[in-house]
Amino acid sequence: MTEEQHDIRLRVNGIQHTARVPARRLLSDCLRHDLGLTGTHVGCEHGVCGACTVLLDGQPVRSCLVLAVSAAQHDDITTVEGLAAPDGTPHPVQQAFGECHALQCGFCTPGFLTLIAAYVRDHPDPGEDDAREAVTGNLCRCTGYQNIVNAVLRTAEITREQDGAASDTTAAAPRAEGGRP
Structure with missing residues (x-):
């Protein structure tokens, strides 16, 4: 059947x-x-x-x-x-994992990347203890977690930098004659 x-x-x-x-x-x-x-x-x-x-x-x-x-x-x-942008630009968490050497065998990495992307979206300025707590539900048998925790913090930093750059671009938009946007 x-x-x-x-x-x-x-x-x-x-x-x-x-x-x-x-x-x-x-x-x-x-x-x-x-x-x-x-x-x-x-x-x-x-x-x-x-x-x-x-x-x-x-x-x-x-x-x-x-x-x-x-x-x-x-x-x-x-x-x-x-996670990456349509043009292939890595998501901040992907960039951070590379910069912080937060992976070894890579098997657990996709789960960490999606988890951390959502976590940092909802918690834009985590401390180290917060970052450690955020990733406790995912298992990694290779890294010892410290570089993953560093990647959470770096993801938040990159995201804040990008958000700040986007705000600066918006603030610097040309104004029409008379000072009005």
């Missing part, structure tokens, strides 16, 4: 996708096998390690705990492949 299949629509990294999946297909498996987005890694399949973390409507979730048919009810899914 074959399992009933469901046609679903998922908006992933700004692109609309369709897939035909069994009711019990996990979002992590759908992303990897049905959509070919292999950046989301699957470690424990129990929601413990965090390697499969993606953003569901902007919030970090363990994609190994979400059914693909349930994810179809949400507006947007962001995977590690969707």
Whole structure:
């Protein structure tokens, strides 16, 4: 007997996708096998390690705990492949991970990147203890976490610099004659 299949629509990294999946297909498996987005890694399949973390409507979730048919009810899914800007400019967290040498084998990295991107968005000026607490739910067997914590802090710094530069550009916009914008 074959399992009933469901046609679903998922908006992933700004692109609309369709897939035909069994009711019990996990979002992590759908992303990897049905959509070919292999950046989301699957470690424990129990929601413990965090390697499969993606953003569901902007919030970090363990994609190994979400059914693909349930994810179809949400507006947007962001995977590690969707963090960079459309022109390929790395997201601040991607830049920070490189600068801070925050990865070794790289298996856990996609989950950390998506988690930290959301964390810094919501907490733009974390302290070291805050950064350490933010990443405690994701497991890394290689780094010892210090460089990951440094990357959280550097991500926040880069983001503040970019936000400041954007504000300066807006403030420096040319004014029409008479001093009015």
